[in-house]
Amino acid sequence: MFEGFLRNRRVQTGLAIFGFFVFVAVFGDLLLKLVGFGPLDVDYDALHTPPGHGGHLLGTTISGQDVLAQLISGARGSMAVGTLSALLAIGLGALIGVSSGFFGGIYDTIMNGITNVFMTMPSFALTLIAAGYISAAGGPGSNAMGWALMAFLIGIFEWPGMARYLRAQTLTLRGRDWAMATKLLGESRWRMVFSEVFPHLLGIVSATFLRAIMAGILAEAGLNFLGVSTGGVISWGTMITNAQTQGALTLGWWWWFITPGLAIAFIGTAAALVNFGLDEVTNPKLRTGNTRAVNKFNKAQRKAAAVAD
Amino acid sequence: MSEERLTSQPTRRLGAGPREIVTEVPLTTAGAARPLGRLAAMGHGRSRYFLRRIGAYLVVAWAAVTLNFIIPRFMPGDPAQAVLRRIQYTTGQEPTQSQIEAVRRIYGDPQKNIIGQYFDYWKGVVQFDFGVSTTSYPTPVADLILQALPWTLFLVGSTTIIAWLIGTALGAIMGWKPGNAFDSIFAPLTTFFHAFPGFWLGLVMLWIFAIKLKWFPVSGGYDPSVPYSLGNFWFVMSVLFYGALPMFALVFIGFNGWLFSMRNVMVATGTEDYVLLARAKGLPETRVLFGYAARNALLPNVTGLAMAIGGVIGGTVLIEAVFTYPGMGYLLQSSIANHDFPTMQTVLLMLTAAAIVANFIADSIYVLLDPRVADTN
Numbered sequence: 235m236f237e238g239f240l241r242n243r244r245v246q247t248g249l250a251i252f253g254f255f256v257f258v259a260v261f262g263d264l265l266l267k268l269v270g271f272g273p274l275d276v277d278y279d280a281l282h283t284p285p286g287h288g289g290h291l292l293g294t295t296i297s298g299q300d301v302l303a304q305l306i307s308g309a310r311g312s313m314a315v316g317t318l319s320a321l322l323a324i325g326l327g328a329l330i331g332v333s334s335g336f337f338g339g340i341y342d343t344i345m346n347g348i349t350n351v352f353m354t355m356p357s358f359a360l361t362l363i364a365a366g367y368i369s370a371a372g373g374p375g376s377n378a379m380g381w382a383l384m385a386f387l388i389g390i391f392e393w394p395g396m397a398r399y400l401r402a403q404t405l406t407l408r409g410r411d412w413a414m415a416t417k418l419l420g421e422s423r424w425r426m427v428f429s430e431v432f433p434h435l436l437g438i439v440s441a442t443f444l445r446a447i448m449a450g451i452l453a454e455a456g457l458n459f460l461g462v463s464t465g466g467v468i469s470w471g472t473m474i475t476n477a478q479t480q481g482a483l484t485l486g487w488w489w490w491f492i493t494p495g496l497a498i499a500f501i502g503t504a505a506a507l508v509n510f511g512l513d514e515v516t517n518p519k520l521r522t523g524n525t526r527a528v529n530k531f532n533k534a535q536r537k538a539a540a541v542a543d
Numbered sequence: 544m545s546e547e548r549l550t551s552q553p554t555r556r557l558g559a560g561p562r563e564i565v566t567e568v569p570l571t572t573a574g575a576a577r578p579l580g581r582l583a584a585m586g587h588g589r590s591r592y593f594l595r596r597i598g599a600y601l602v603v604a605w606a607a608v609t610l611n612f613i614i615p616r617f618m619p620g621d622p623a624q625a626v627l628r629r630i631q632y633t634t635g636q637e638p639t640q641s642q643i644e645a646v647r648r649i650y651g652d653p654q655k656n657i658i659g660q661y662f663d664y665w666k667g668v669v670q671f672d673f674g675v676s677t678t679s680y681p682t683p684v685a686d687l688i689l690q691a692l693p694w695t696l697f698l699v700g701s702t703t704i705i706a707w708l709i710g711t712a713l714g715a716i717m718g719w720k721p722g723n724a725f726d727s728i729f730a731p732l733t734t735f736f737h738a739f740p741g742f743w744l745g746l747v748m749l750w751i752f753a754i755k756l757k758w759f760p761v762s763g764g765y766d767p768s769v770p771y772s773l774g775n776f777w778f779v780m781s782v783l784f785y786g787a788l789p790m791f792a793l794v795f796i797g798f799n800g801w802l803f804s805m806r807n808v809m810v811a812t813g814t815e816d817y818v819l820l821a822r823a824k825g826l827p828e829t830r831v832l833f834g835y836a837a838r839n840a841l842l843p844n845v846t847g848l849a850m851a852i853g854g855v856i857g858g859t860v861l862i863e864a865v866f867t868y869p870g871m872g873y874l875l876q877s878s879i880a881n882h883d884f885p886t887m888q889t890v891l892l893m894l895t896a897a898a899i900v901a902n903f904i905a906d907s908i909y910v911l912l913d914p915r916v917a918d919t920n
């Protein structure tokens with residue numbers, strides 16, 4: 235299944251886009267040397283200049299900081315929060331979802347109930363409230379928190395979707411013939427979970443991982459916009475928020491807030507493409523490529539019939 | 544036994560298994576076998592289903608209130624002390640003994656037994672007493688909430704329905720002939736649109752339509768120069784005019800998701816035998832599309848409606864903050880900026896309550912559309 239997944243064209247495109255952003259996030263320091271400006275360097279000769287002027291490819295902010303340099307180091311900040319929160323959400327989701335799907339019974343009923351409760355509650359508002367309390371604990375006027383803490387807060391309220399999805403997948407796995415066969419062979423339950431069920435779920439988990447990273451990036455950006463800022467780190471979210479609070483909208487400095495949003499949109503597209511690929515692999519009916527081949531075949535057949543007449 | 548056959552039949556056909564299995568199943572389906580008994584059982588199953596759902600949502604409501612009780616008590620620092628400090632800061636006076644007691648009831652008192660606190664807290668919730676706002680002291684939080692709630696309900700309700708209708712209809716058309724020109728252009732395009740951060744899209748729209756083109760107002764929910772009353776025609780018009788941009792943004796964010804789930808189910812439904820039969824009967828194409836295929840493909844989108852409400856509320860909070868719309872989202876944003884814990888807390892409670900009610904409505908629609916749910920549950 236995993237091989238077919240990697241051969242899918244949509245998955246390849248998605249992974250390529252995602253890989254590009256990972257590259258930017260990891261080798262950001264080298265790229266910044268190429269750009270020639272640091273993300274916080276102030277260029278007094280080029281305050282809020284449009285793209286292309288004074289050697290600033292994507293323009294500058296109100297205080298003359300290079301937008302491209304900020305985008306590059308923002309990739310690291312956003313991806314770091316996204317990845318850490320995704321690891322936490324997937325870990326919790328897998329633990330709860332797989333175990334309740336596998337063991338069933340009263341344990342499953344309780345766990346499924348808890349999942350449903352958290353699923354119904356608006357998770358973004360929950361994260362926001364908890365973040366509001368924690369950031370306010372620093373004293374009046376402080377509204378910043380470290381990026382790791384923020385990722386933690388995002389992750390612990392994001393798991394229910396993952397748990398639900400993985401529970402459903404585990405249930406279908408448990409019903410398969412090979413699962414029954416291993417059970418009849420007298421394998422222990424733990425061995426079955428870790429060496430039989432989990433490897434089968436790996437493809438699905440890795441695809442949902444991308445979606446979880448995307449959700450984390452979006453949540454971080456949203457939290458920043460609502461006034462809970464990521465302290466000490468430049469992220470795409472802080473860029474958009476700074477642009478908005480420092481009047482980029484009213485003064486029309488579009489390059490400052492359009493670019494980070496587009497960067498988020500590209501990562502989101504990559505995640506969506508990979509997920510489509512996953513859908514197509516697990517549900518063969520969705521493969522539109524086949525339809526195209528069928529249409530081609532039908533056309534050729536019709537042509538042949540016309541020639542024969 | 545017959546129930547089992549009914550549900551297992553389509554899955555067998557979906558799978559790669561040999562075709563003979565289908566012919567082995569007798570042609571009499573469960574529904575046809577005992578039509579009268581089924582009808583009688585349906586009404587009974589439905590009411591039991593509703594009772595069970597109500598029970599489940601009561602549990603969720605209880606959990607939400609309890610979580611609201613727990614969060615401030617487990618947070619670093621002493622939120623109750625912070626609230627008292629804020630009150631003193633706004634009024635310039637030392638808080639009185641009764642005020643201190645009221646604040647302690649909601650935000651925790653280290654000297655009091657936690658179980659007693661929990662019951663006191665519930666008493667407050669039942670009486671709709673959530674304390675007073677510390678920023679706009681001494682306005683009760685309940686008043687602030689009642690002012691903001693209608694705006695959010697209007698925004699969420701109208702845009703969710705519009706987005707769902709547009710997305711489902713377009714998705715049905717897209718999935719009807721997967722791989723054709725319409726599908727192959729719009730599928731990647733909407734994927735890209737769907738990935739936009741909602742609040743960023745709102746900002747871009749605000750910049751283009753309100754600031755550059757000046758077609759729409761920049762902020763607010765109504766024209767302040769018009770008398771504030773629902774009976775006034777011009778007031779209603781101003782509400783629609785001021786709400787146009789946030790509504791458009793929310794519909795745009797929302798419809799892409801519905802479009803995809805509908806498209807994918809539609810692709811699978813289009814190959815079903817009953818669709819083929821409808822076509823073979825020579826029915827017009829649109830009738831087969833909407834009357835046969837889309838009608839059945841609709842169900843997952845209805846369940847999706849219930850599950851999406853939480854996300855929709857999160858999106859609305861952000862969009863309200865972008866457009867300074869006088870709803871719950873904006874209230875939440877300003878209360879977080881001002882460390883106004885009582886308001887923050889209550890907004891969360893109300894948003895959860897709204898999510899529960901919306902979920903219940905979506906669940907009810909679902910069971911009306913698909914009576915099998917009530918049976919199998």
